[in-house]
Amino acid sequence: MTGPLSELASEAYVFGFPLVFNGEQILRLTTTGIGSLPPASFNSFSHARSLADPRDTFVSINNDTVYSIAPVDLSVGPILLSVPDAGDRYYVLQFVDAWTNNFAYLGTRATGNGRGDFLLVPPEWEGGPEGDGVTVIRFPTRIATIVGRWACDGEEDLAAVEELQNSLALTPIRKSLTPPQGMPVVAGGLGEALDFFERFRTWAIAFPPAERDRTALDSYSVLGLTSAYTLAEAPEEVRQALEAGYAAGKQALEMAVRTGDGPVVNNWQVNLHIFDYNIDFFEVGALDDPAWKHTDAKTRYATRAAAALGGLWGNHGYEAAYFFTYLDAAGDALTGEHTYTLRLHPTPPVRAFWSITMYDLPNFYLVENEAARYSIGDRTRGIVYDDDGGLTITMSTTRPTDPTAAANWLPTPQGAFRPIMRLYAPEQILLDGGYEVPAIERVD
Known part of the structure; x- marks a missing residue:
C-alpha cells in the first residue's frame, strides 16, 4: 500500500x-x-x-x-x-x-x-x-x-x-x-x-x-x-x-x-557530528555551540535515527570521535575473504587514547576470534611500531604468519565487516579535519 x-x-x-x-x-x-x-x-x-x-x-x-x-x-x-x-x-x-x-x-x-x-x-x-x-x-x-x-x-x-x-x-x-x-x-x-x-x-x-x-x-x-x-x-x-x-x-x-551523512575521507565516514541533533538541552559538560548543532530540520530526524541504530548512546565528537568504513581503498566492500592493512603514520592525535574495533554485519556486534582480540589501539600490549613511528595493522580472519603482522593483528569475521575508529578526547587538529585516517588497503 x-x-x-x-x-x-x-x-x-x-x-x-x-x-x-x-x-x-x-x-x-x-x-x-x-x-x-x-x-x-x-x-x-x-x-x-x-x-x-x-x-x-x-x-x-x-x-x-x-x-x-x-x-x-x-x-x-x-x-x-x-x-x-x-x-x-x-x-x-x-x-x-x-x-x-x-x-x-x-x-x-x-x-x-x-x-x-x-x-x-x-x-x-x-x-x-x-x-x-x-x-x-x-x-x-x-x-x-x-x-x-x-x-x-x-x-x-x-x-x-x-x-x-x-x-x-x-x-x-x-x-x-x-x-x-x-x-x-x-x-x-x-x-x-x-x-x-x-x-x-x-x-x-x-x-x-x-x-x-x-x-x-x-x-x-x-x-x-x-x-x-x-x-x-x-x-x-x-x-x-x-x-x-x-x-x-x-x-x-x-x-x-x-x-552516513558526514564527509567521506579515504572511504572512512568521518562522523564528527552524527550526535549533534540535540539543539535544545545543554547542561554541564554539553557544549552549547553552533559548531556542534545540527539545525537542518529536514535531515536532523534522519541523522538522529541513524545514530541510534548505528551507535546508540554514542558521544558527541568533542568527547569521542567515531570514524567507520565499509570499503577498502579501491571502494570494494570489506570482507573476511581478503586480507587488509591499515598504516597509520602519524598515529591519531588524541588527548586520551584511540582504538579500532571490529564489528560484523548487519548487527554491528563484536567478532568471536581465536585471539580474543576485538580491538587494537595505542594501549594494546605487544603491538610493534614501524621504524618511522607509524603503525601497520593487519585485518584478516586468520592469524598472520609474520611476527610483526601477528602482533598488530585485528581479526575479522568470515563475512562482511565494519571497523570503527574511536578517538577519545580528540585534539583540535583532528576536529578541524587536519588529520586524515588513510584508506584500508587490500593486500592479497
Missing part, C-alpha cells in the same frame, strides 16, 4: 525510532541486563566487571572501556549523584534523554577527575542546589540514561576500575516507599510494525519531545500516534498505512546507516 498516509507513516517511523529503540534498551537493562551488564533497577548502576566481548550483543559496543550504566527515573523527585576522584584515569559519564539527546557530561574532559556531587532534577523541578558545591543537572525527560565509561588497561586493571565503579552513588533526596514509575507498559501482540508504533505512541505521551519537535509529532495525529487510544482501535486504513510505512522507513533507515 502506498499513498500519503503510508508516506507519513514512513516519516513517523524515522522520527520515533530513537525513542522506541532507546526505550527497548532501557527495558533490557532493567529486566535481563545487556551482555555482561547485569540488570539494574531504576536509579541504580549496572556495572560491567569486564571489557566487552561477543557475548555483549549491543550495537557497536566498545572494547576500550568498562561500562557503568544507570537507568534514571526522576518520578521519585531529585536524586543526588556522587562521583569519586578518578585520579589520572580517563572517564566520562554521559547523560542521554529518552529521545537520545546527549544533554550533559561529567568526567575528564567536562568536569575534571576530582570527586563531585550533582543534583539530578526532573523537567518541571523548581529550586536550587541542595548543599554547597552541588551542581544541578536538569533532565529533559523524566527518564534518562547515564552511560559511564572507564578507561581500563587490560584484565589486571579491572580491580582498580571496580573500586571506582562501586564509589558511584545515586541517592534519592525524598524518602518514599513509592517505587519509580518506570517505562509505561505496552502490551504488544499487534505484530512487529504496529507494536513498534504502539510503543512510539505510548512513550511519546510519557516523554514529550523538545518543544520544537512537537509540531512534527502532532503531524502524525492522523495515524493515531498522539491519541489516548491504542492502535488496536485504529481504522483499518490507518493500520495498513502504518504497516507499509514501517517497512519503507526501516529500509530507508538501514540504508542511511550504511551511507
Whole structure:
C-alpha cells in the first residue's frame, strides 16, 4: 500500500525510532541486563566487571572501556549523584534523554577527575542546589540514561576500575516507599510494525519531545500516534498505512546507516557530528555551540535515527570521535575473504587514547576470534611500531604468519565487516579535519 498516509507513516517511523529503540534498551537493562551488564533497577548502576566481548550483543559496543550504566527515573523527585576522584584515569559519564539527546557530561574532559556531587532534577523541578558545591543537572525527560565509561588497561586493571565503579552513588533526596514509575507498559501482540508504533505512541505521551519537535509529532495525529487510544482501535486504513510505512522507513533507515551523512575521507565516514541533533538541552559538560548543532530540520530526524541504530548512546565528537568504513581503498566492500592493512603514520592525535574495533554485519556486534582480540589501539600490549613511528595493522580472519603482522593483528569475521575508529578526547587538529585516517588497503 502506498499513498500519503503510508508516506507519513514512513516519516513517523524515522522520527520515533530513537525513542522506541532507546526505550527497548532501557527495558533490557532493567529486566535481563545487556551482555555482561547485569540488570539494574531504576536509579541504580549496572556495572560491567569486564571489557566487552561477543557475548555483549549491543550495537557497536566498545572494547576500550568498562561500562557503568544507570537507568534514571526522576518520578521519585531529585536524586543526588556522587562521583569519586578518578585520579589520572580517563572517564566520562554521559547523560542521554529518552529521545537520545546527549544533554550533559561529567568526567575528564567536562568536569575534571576530582570527586563531585550533582543534583539530578526532573523537567518541571523548581529550586536550587541542595548543599554547597552541588551542581544541578536538569533532565529533559523524566527518564534518562547515564552511560559511564572507564578507561581500563587490560584484565589486571579491572580491580582498580571496580573500586571506582562501586564509589558511584545515586541517592534519592525524598524518602518514599513509592517505587519509580518506570517505562509505561505496552502490551504488544499487534505484530512487529504496529507494536513498534504502539510503543512510539505510548512513550511519546510519557516523554514529550523538545518543544520544537512537537509540531512534527502532532503531524502524525492522523495515524493515531498522539491519541489516548491504542492502535488496536485504529481504522483499518490507518493500520495498513502504518504497516507499509514501517517497512519503507526501516529500509530507508538501514540504508542511511550504511551511507552516513558526514564527509567521506579515504572511504572512512568521518562522523564528527552524527550526535549533534540535540539543539535544545545543554547542561554541564554539553557544549552549547553552533559548531556542534545540527539545525537542518529536514535531515536532523534522519541523522538522529541513524545514530541510534548505528551507535546508540554514542558521544558527541568533542568527547569521542567515531570514524567507520565499509570499503577498502579501491571502494570494494570489506570482507573476511581478503586480507587488509591499515598504516597509520602519524598515529591519531588524541588527548586520551584511540582504538579500532571490529564489528560484523548487519548487527554491528563484536567478532568471536581465536585471539580474543576485538580491538587494537595505542594501549594494546605487544603491538610493534614501524621504524618511522607509524603503525601497520593487519585485518584478516586468520592469524598472520609474520611476527610483526601477528602482533598488530585485528581479526575479522568470515563475512562482511565494519571497523570503527574511536578517538577519545580528540585534539583540535583532528576536529578541524587536519588529520586524515588513510584508506584500508587490500593486500592479497
